[in-house]
Amino acid sequence: MQVEMKPVIRVEKTKNSKISQVDFSNLPFGKVYTDHMFICDYKDGQWQEPKVIPYQNISLDPSAKIFHYGQSVFEGMKAYKDKDGKVWLFRPLENQKRLNISSKRLAIPELPEEIFMEGLKELLKVDKNWIPQSEGSSLYIRPFVFASGNGFHASPADKYTFIIACSPSGSYFAGKVKVLIEQTYSRSANGGVGYAKAGGNYAGQFYPTQLAVDKGFQQVIWTDDTSHEYIEEAGAMNIFVRINDTLLTAPTSDRILDGVTRKSILDIANDMGIDVEVRKISVTELVEAAQNGSLKEMFGAGTAAVISPISGFGYQDKTFDIPELKNSYAEQFKKHITDIQYNRAQDKFGWRYEVK
Amino acid sequence: MQVEMKPVIRVEKTKNSKISQVDFSNLPFGKVYTDHMFICDYKDGQWQEPKVIPYQNISLDPSAKIFHYGQSVFEGMKAYKDKDGKVWLFRPLENQKRLNISSKRLAIPELPEEIFMEGLKELLKVDKNWIPQSEGSSLYIRPFVFASGNGFHASPADKYTFIIACSPSGSYFAGKVKVLIEQTYSRSANGGVGYAKAGGNYAGQFYPTQLAVDKGFQQVIWTDDTSHEYIEEAGAMNIFVRINDTLLTAPTSDRILDGVTRKSILDIANDMGIDVEVRKISVTELVEAAQNGSLKEMFGAGTAAVISPISGFGYQDKTFDIPELKNSYAEQFKKHITDIQYNRAQDKFGWRYEVK
């Protein structure tokens, strides 16, 4: 057997834990940070010593390329604590791989799997007490890489910083979600960076989303930038549609993020014997289905938002309501996936990953 | 007459100037920074006290949204010193306005003109000795705004920081520029953020540009993302083509930056009586013109690169050379525009702006 090599991670613990100041029964999303963070710098062509250190500010030269050229990628994961206090991740290697897919497109050096995984595990051990145990709460985990090298020349940086920060969090959306099917703005181009979790993809969505919020919606459903006729995904969720009993979702492409929740739902649905179609979904089809009553459900799927039922959608000047359904697919999928995540059910797909 | 109001700018000067360490006869582009910077924070719904302070690091929480969501915009300007030591800007209000156009699209609060202009002038007065006087050198000026507020929720920040930093700089490109007409990747989407100087637009170009560099080109010419059939612009320059004696450039759109150099060239060309067409330019047309000899020139135009003659282009697997031309349009425009910028010629358009 080959010798397994693990990076040595230096751990420096905080002397002043903030944990007693946190109200774990009333957690916002992504606003409270744990006592530590994992950090690893890249310079001189290689990743440097990985460390767990007290959560602290980052100091950068004003010419650091992150400020100017948006050269950054990130991931979103969660850690779950079961009733026995055991800690679980959900398909973490999918996030590790996707981070590198994103990095490659953004000309950021890829990060070795061992640094990502060992850093993550070490951080979760040190901040274990921060992982909430209550229903609907979890530890949101944010791995990210950004250009920390300097210069006003529009070209890749020579230094990068990888950090994992964590936030005990409650739910992402407060209440029901109504979406607007976008007909003017776009999230991504053919041949662009839409499939990457690149920082700039998100900032570009803020203004159109604000316009939608002003009209009474919570999220935008992005459409293709050529015709605005095919629905793609939402700001931080892939989108599923149920027409009669068939579950539909758009195929991933270079414009759409290949969501871990999305692909898990597809596996669960197939396993449940649900009729699944991965294909383009046109707005025309969606509107017709809403009008003739065959549109039974719409929901978003993503790590942060889990499964978010959509209660209606706007298209041009009309709004279409989607009546609430008993025993919906959304409800069933949510139960299935969270039961696996919180170690309340059998894990037949082998998705759970214990941190110990 | 109305009373003119100017923001009061607090100035704190450095005690340790770095200027004696700089070799002004051999300046790189954007790598050496002056002694001071202008800074103004936005919080609680308004811009705070503007200050000129010693050039220094910025300290940010790891959850600052700039690291995660690419919420940033920037500008690029230059200050020129004439032979009498007077300091000039070129159409600075165009940059000020464009910064706000960019900010709006990125859901960043707009910055009042007075803060931008007074801050810029104050900074240039304090760092006046840093403005190079030698031919081909100038002080590159980088105003930028970024999301300094915190949170892992993908939504606009509640705090922003505006900074102007300056760098005495030499030329942007070393030597001749050969470009690759991109047929796979894209810079921007219809309805996207391509017309904004948004950070994320630049990071997205790095990887395709690296691939082009590996093939022996210096820059990519972006094409529309639907057909890759119309040429749009380059990484940090608008593109002009001369076919016979007609000067062509693509119209600006929501995918193309409305360059200050581009529009100045158009005015100069019209004034010189050159035949100008602002219209879509197809790759087919360009290739045909290269083949039949009617393609006389191609050049990029931008603040950083000024006018950069293009010596050839790649398209699919072919390379087309553009033979050097005596008394080219590029040469003439470059002389015209730099003569205005360095106060060596009459300024009939009223573009020069003295800093005193």
Ligand SMILES: Cc1ncc(COP(=O)(O)O)c(C=O)c1O
């Ligand atoms: C744009 C976008 N789409 C979809 C998703 C859902 O992906 P995942 O299920 O892997 O969290 C996310 C969030 O990560 C996202 O940012």
Ligand SMILES: Cc1ncc(COP(=O)(O)O)c(C=O)c1O
């Ligand atoms: C994408 C892009 N196009 C064109 C330009 C040229 O614009 P300007 O002439 O205003 O510098 C720039 C540089 O500013 C740019 O970043």
